[in-house]
Amino acid sequence: MIACSETLSLGKDQGFIPQPGYLYFLLQGQMTLAFGDEQNLVGIVIAHMPLGLLEHYCPSVALYYQCLGECQLAKITASDFERIFFHSSPGYMQELTTILAYMGIFALDAHYERGSQTSFQTIKSMLSRYLYRSEIDGGQHESLSAFIIKRTNLSRSYVYQVLAALREGGYITVKKGKLISIDRHIPEKF
The missing domain is CATH 2.60.120.10 (Jelly Rolls)
Known part of the structure; x- marks a missing residue:
C-alpha cells in the first residue's frame, strides 16, 4: 500500500x-x-x-x-x-474487517462512556478499551492510570483509588502501570 x-x-x-x-x-x-x-x-x-x-x-x-x-x-x-x-x-479483507471491528468497538465505547455512567462505570469501560488498545498497539507506553485520566474528567486521586481497589480485590492484574488482564467480572458499583 x-x-x-x-x-x-x-x-x-x-x-x-x-x-x-x-x-x-x-x-x-x-x-x-x-x-x-x-x-x-x-x-x-x-x-x-x-x-x-x-x-x-x-x-x-x-x-x-x-x-x-x-x-x-x-x-x-x-x-x-x-x-x-x-x-x-482474503487475508487483506480479513485485516480490513478487523480494523473496522475495532473502529466500531471504540465508537461504541466512546458513546457509552459519555452517557449517564457513574465515574466507576467510566473507569470500568476504560479497562476494556485499554486492553483493546494494547492488542492493536503492542508498543503502547502509556500507563493505565494516564490512559484513563487523559480521556476522562476524573480526578487523579479517584482513578488511583479505584484501580488500587480493583487490583487488591483480584479483579485486574497490573504490572509496571500496565493493565495485563481483567481476571474476573467487575461489579457495577464501587
Missing part, C-alpha cells in the same frame, strides 16, 4: 478533513477524532485506522481530525485502497 501512496506532513494542532476520493493512514504522530468539529471529541485515532473510510462510504458523516503533534500520513486513492483490500487476497 505504501508503494502507491504519497506522504503528507501535518503540524501540531493542525486540523484535518480527508479529501473526497482519498484515504489516509497515520504513519507517525498522534491525532484526535471528533464528530463535526473539535468540540465533539470521540478519542484518539487508533493505529492503522483508515482515515476517510467512513466518510467515503457514508458521505453524510462529518469527522474532524486534529494533530496532537507533528504527524505524517500516507495518502492513497480510494480506488487503490479498494483494489488492495477488496481484490488482492
Whole structure:
C-alpha cells in the first residue's frame, strides 16, 4: 500500500478533513477524532485506522481530525485502497474487517462512556478499551492510570483509588502501570 501512496506532513494542532476520493493512514504522530468539529471529541485515532473510510462510504458523516503533534500520513486513492483490500487476497479483507471491528468497538465505547455512567462505570469501560488498545498497539507506553485520566474528567486521586481497589480485590492484574488482564467480572458499583 505504501508503494502507491504519497506522504503528507501535518503540524501540531493542525486540523484535518480527508479529501473526497482519498484515504489516509497515520504513519507517525498522534491525532484526535471528533464528530463535526473539535468540540465533539470521540478519542484518539487508533493505529492503522483508515482515515476517510467512513466518510467515503457514508458521505453524510462529518469527522474532524486534529494533530496532537507533528504527524505524517500516507495518502492513497480510494480506488487503490479498494483494489488492495477488496481484490488482492482474503487475508487483506480479513485485516480490513478487523480494523473496522475495532473502529466500531471504540465508537461504541466512546458513546457509552459519555452517557449517564457513574465515574466507576467510566473507569470500568476504560479497562476494556485499554486492553483493546494494547492488542492493536503492542508498543503502547502509556500507563493505565494516564490512559484513563487523559480521556476522562476524573480526578487523579479517584482513578488511583479505584484501580488500587480493583487490583487488591483480584479483579485486574497490573504490572509496571500496565493493565495485563481483567481476571474476573467487575461489579457495577464501587
